[in-house]
Amino acid sequence: MLKRIWFIFLRDIRINLRELMTVYMLVIPLILAVGINFLSPGINDTSVNLVLVKDENPEQAAYFDDFAHVQLMDNQQEVEYRIAERDDVLGVLAGDNGYYILAQGNEPESVVEYARLLNVLYESEVKLEDARSEIIEFGRTAPPLKKMLVNILLLLITMLAGMLISMNILEEKVDQTVAAINVTPTTRKAFILGKGFTGMFVAIISSIAVILITGFYSINIGQAVLVILSVTIISLVIGFLQGLNSDDFMEAAGSVKLLFLPMAGSIAGYEFVKGNWQIFFYWSPFYWAYRANDMILSKSGSWPQLILYVGIILVICGGIYALLARRIVRGLQ
Amino acid sequence: MIKVKGLYHSYLKDGKYAVKDVNFEVGEGEIFGFLGPSGAGKSTTQGILTGLLQLQKGDVTVAGYDIKNISRKMFNKIGVSFEQSNVYNKMTAKENLSFYARLFDVETRDPLELIELVGLKGKENIKTGEFSKGMKHRLVFARSMINNPTMWFLDEPTTGLDPAIAAAIKDIIKDRNKMGVTVFLTTHNMYIADELCDRVGFIVEGEIKLIDSPKNLKLQYGEKLVEVEYTQNGSVKKDCFSTILQKDKDALNKIINEKEILTMHTKEATLEEIFIKVTGRELV
Numbered sequence: 001m002l003k004r005i006w007f008i009f010l011r012d013i014r015i016n017l018r019e020l021m022t023v024y025m026l027v028i029p030l031i032l033a034v035g036i037n038f039l040s041p042g043i044n045d046t047s048v049n050l051v052l053v054k055d056e057n058p059e060q061a062a063y064f065d066d067f068a069h070v071q072l073m074d075n076q077q078e079v080e081y082r083i084a085e086r087d088d089v090l091g092v093l094a095g096d097n098g099y100y101i102l103a104q105g106n107e108p109e110s111v112v113e114y115a116r117l118l119n120v121l122y123e124s125e126v127k128l129e130d131a132r133s134e135i136i137e138f139g140r141t142a143p144p145l146k147k148m149l150v151n152i153l154l155l156l157i158t159m160l161a162g163m164l165i166s167m168n169i170l171e172e173k174v175d176q177t178v179a180a181i182n183v184t185p186t187t188r189k190a191f192i193l194g195k196g197f198t199g200m201f202v203a204i205i206s207s208i209a210v211i212l213i214t215g216f217y218s219i220n221i222g223q224a225v226l227v228i229l230s231v232t233i234i235s236l237v238i239g240f241l242q243g244l245n246s247d248d249f250m251e252a253a254g255s256v257k258l259l260f261l262p263m264a265g266s267i268a269g270y271e272f273v274k275g276n277w278q279i280f281f282y283w284s285p286f287y288w289a290y291r292a293n294d295m296i297l298s299k300s301g302s303w304p305q306l307i308l309y310v311g312i313i314l315v316i317c318g319g320i321y322a323l324l325a326r327r328i329v330r331g332l333q
Numbered sequence: 334m335i336k337v338k339g340l341y342h343s344y345l346k347d348g349k350y351a352v353k354d355v356n357f358e359v360g361e362g363e364i365f366g367f368l369g370p371s372g373a374g375k376s377t378t379q380g381i382l383t384g385l386l387q388l389q390k391g392d393v394t395v396a397g398y399d400i401k402n403i404s405r406k407m408f409n410k411i412g413v414s415f416e417q418s419n420v421y422n423k424m425t426a427k428e429n430l431s432f433y434a435r436l437f438d439v440e441t442r443d444p445l446e447l448i449e450l451v452g453l454k455g456k457e458n459i460k461t462g463e464f465s466k467g468m469k470h471r472l473v474f475a476r477s478m479i480n481n482p483t484m485w486f487l488d489e490p491t492t493g494l495d496p497a498i499a500a501a502i503k504d505i506i507k508d509r510n511k512m513g514v515t516v517f518l519t520t521h522n523m524y525i526a527d528e529l530c531d532r533v534g535f536i537v538e539g540e541i542k543l544i545d546s547p548k549n550l551k552l553q554y555g556e557k558l559v560e561v562e563y564t565q566n567g568s569v570k571k572d573c574f575s576t577i578l579q580k581d582k583d584a585l586n587k588i589i590n591e592k593e594i595l596t597m598h599t600k601e602a603t604l605e606e607i608f609i610k611v612t613g614r615e616l617v
Binding site (some may be wrong): 003004011015018019035107171174175176177179181182183184185186209 | 347384385393405406408409411414415417420421422423424432433435436437438473474480
């Protein structure tokens with residue numbers, strides 16, 4: 001059976017890579033991931049960028065480096081050129097009466113004030129160890145906007161996987177090739193798994209690519225893949241069903257897009273609805289997937305918590321599959 | 334090779350049967366023709382025999398396998414050529430056959446050899462979406478041989494093909510049969526059935542009306558006829574006379590003696606004429 005699943009998968013991938021529409025579907029998450037990088041601050045970026053003259057005051061440069069992103073230039077002229085570039089960068093240069101801040105003038109006031117304060121702290125020889133305040137955090141390690149966009153993109157990938165399945169099933173339907181497969185030793189289970197594996201594979205590869213492109217290298221990618229796989233089941237089931245019930249691709253893709261509604265509702269519910277009202281979203285596998293991904297992207301979750309979320313997703317998706325499985329099998333006859 | 338006993342099938346399971354009380358057997362190495370008009374139940378029967386339709390009532394064995402508890406291994410032994418040209422349009426002819434070959438557990442034939450056999454040499458690397466209907470049909474026929482089947486189901490194998498290609502397909506069927514392959518041929522083309530089949534079964538409205546060899550059917554139901562063209566009062570007339578009925582024989586004698594004969598041919602009843610005589614239905 002494994003051999004046949006593999007060959008069905010290979011056939012689908014080969015055909016998908018020949019089609020402009022499917023190549024577009026495979027590439028679009030990656031383009032969106034690059035877009036997220038442009039739109040939101042980088043995960044590892046500090047908010048203040050400083051430029052100093054190399055070797056002018058190494059001790060100062062080392063001190064600033066603990067609190068800001070420091071760039072060193074060969075001389076003052078190069079610092080000035082760097083400041084003139086489009087991004088928000090401030091220069092800290094030696095003057096007749098101590099150090100001064102060089103700016104374009106359009107930088108946010110808070111950034112300029114931060115740079116000034118940092119210089120005062122250095123000149124006052126204040127060290128981090130001198131701080132007495134205790135830090136209690138919510139455990140968020142990533143920029144919230146970026147994390148949310150990446151999380152949405154990961155769920156979108158599962159939808160694209162469903163559309164891909166839908167297209168591949170539709171091809172079988174239009175070419176009437178299911179009957180030909182049914183008179184080979186290939187079981188329906190192998191056929192469904194072969195087709196489904198294509199969607200799963202695309203979902204995994206695209207998700208990992210998106211995670212890496214957006215800079216979330218340090219998260220547990222295995223956990224993310226587990227969540228993506230579990231929630232992809234629902235997209236695959238809907239993709240199968242719509243592929244079998246549709247007559248052309250636009251109809252099938254349009255039907256799969258219906259999943260956007262519960263998906264968008266679940267995301268909005270998690271992000272904007274108060275805790276005690278979130279119970280109304282518990283039915284949605286997308287809600288749990290979004291919640292699990294949020295936890296993974298924040299690096300704040302534990303395996304037992306993740307397994308609980310994945311378990312809930314699998315139970316809901318399994319229930320939906322059980323409801324629709326007969327229609328899928330009947331459609332393949 | 335095939336045993337069918339008391340076969341019934343209702344699509345809506347409402348007691349309206351597409352096939353009812355169908356009984357027949359096909360021996361090893363035989364070419365059995367299943368003949369009938371559209372909607373007679375031919376495809377339903379073949380669908381059940383090939384496992385595409387679920388067996389509802391009756392006992393069916395194919396190639397030694399009970400269709401009630403169908404084993405996927407059975408498909409290593411059978412080949413099915415569909416009436417519809419069901420190939421992957423986005424794949425080339427060679428890719429279609431190569432992919433299909435990989436789905437079997439037995440030794441398969443070289444796709445290029447089969448492509449050449451059905452007259453598609455040089456087209457192996459062309460996507461089948463660019464093929465004509467006839468070319469696709471030939472590819473489907475070639476595909477049905479990929480696993481060297483010992484039981485071969487052919488549904489209208491020469492439909493839509495030009496006479497030369499149809500003759501080549503018939504030769505392939507004869508050759509495979511000589512090698513011991515059993516053939517179950519579903520068609521409404523009586524000429525191909527007459528030429529190829531050891532026995533034929535007539536099916537109408539889901540019921541088998543009779544099963545026999547074309548030769549026996551002609552002996553049993555076919556009258557020998559003489560078709561005569563002659564002149565009478567300056568005009569040309571055409572009549573047909575039985576060589577068995579005395580009344581016709583006398584009338585024919587009279588014409589020969591009294592009229593000027595223009596043409597005269599003996600005529601044997603065709604399988605189609607016998608079908609109409611037996612079933613009261615035309616093969617449309």
